[in-house]
Amino acid sequence: MSRLETLIISKDNNFYEEFFQSVLESNRFLVKRAATIAEARDLLHQSNGAIGSIFLDITETSDKDPAEYMHDLRNPFFPEVILCVKTDKDDDKTFARPIIDYIRSGAHGVIRLPTYESEVLWLAKKALTLYLTRKRVIDNLEHPDYSDRMAQFFNLLMSRKERGLPLSYKELELFFLPKNKSLDMEEITEKVKRPPVDDYKNTTILVVEDEIKTSEWYKDYLERNCFNVLVANSGEKALEILGRSHTIHVVILDVELGDMTGNDLIPTIKKNYPKAEIIMVTAFTEFDLIINTLRLGAFDYLVKSETDLSIINQKIIQALHKRYFEDFFQDYLE
Helix, strand or coil, X not given: CXXXXXXXXXXXXXXXXXXXXXXXXXXXXXXXXXXXXXXXHHHHHHHCCCEEEEEEECCCCCCCCHHHHHHHHHCCCCCEEXXXXXXXXXXXXXHHHHHHHHHHCCCCXXXXXXXXXXXXXXXXXXXXXXXXXXXXXXXXXXXXXXXXXXXXXXXXXXXXXXXXXXXXXHHXXXXXXXXXXXXXXXXXXXXHHCCCHHHHCCCEEEEECCCHHHHHHHHHHHHHCCCEEEEECXXXXXXXXXXXXXXXXXXXXXCECCCCEHXXXXXXXXXXXXXXXXXXXXXXXXXXXXXXHHHHCCCEEEEHHHCCHHHHHHHHHXXXXXXXXXXXXXXXXX
16 A cells, blocks of 8 residues: 555545645555445445445434444444534533444544644544554465454454454454464354353442542442442542552543543553453433543443443443453463
8 A cells, every 4th residue: 555545535525625635645645535324335335345444424424323334434444433523512412322322333432623734633643553464464365364353353253242342452353363372262262252250259449439428329229230330429539439459440530520520530441450340320321521532441421310220230241251251361361
């Protein structure tokens, strides 16, 4: 590939399209443009995998099904999709849920317009790096040694899809990149299809919530579901707990804690407990807040008005699945 290629999809020609194209072309990206998803798909097929990233303007399409859009754009070549949206504060609630759904469906990142040249370039280069890693994997599929692994891989893919969990690059490496040691593919697939849910009992959940009644509500429910629960009703108390030698698997984290924000705590959580998954639960639907939370490494973001305890329990199980899968595959890759 002589030049890096990217695609801009926007319904109407506008200043931001011109800005993106100028920034990307001045940094050696070959830029193509499309006004509709159908036109974009034609360009993607004509490029035969040369387009590695897409900037998708969703300002006019917040009512569309994100999963359907992502499926149309990422099959069969799987380019990385970067969302672009022009909103003001009054639009945040309208776009909050679609943004989360797009990210869950595989979107690489989000740009809120207006933006800066540095942000466009940073996301474009990061997306192309990931795409080239995936392309290397796909290229290896042509080798005869991988024919048997293909069936195993798609069994795994479907079993993970049922839980709404993506495959990590570690897992792609395990299945498709050459390794010196032999792998028992049947054993791997069987373990992945049936993660040890019973072993999740007695794992530790840290609830960080400044409203005492709400935190007690979480604690009572989670303990009845066989989790060990630690509670912090302030950011300071959470830092105290995080400084001890607990084993924390999942953190339920409120955004507003009185003395600090949940986002202020995420770096400390990731530093002290890098494998802990963070589920943000908040009454706020501010666009920038959601994006920053996900960029800092949160596993999911739930809005209180749309969430009951059964959904929180489901998200905890998904988070524990993710941790199990990552630990499991890392053992094979070391």
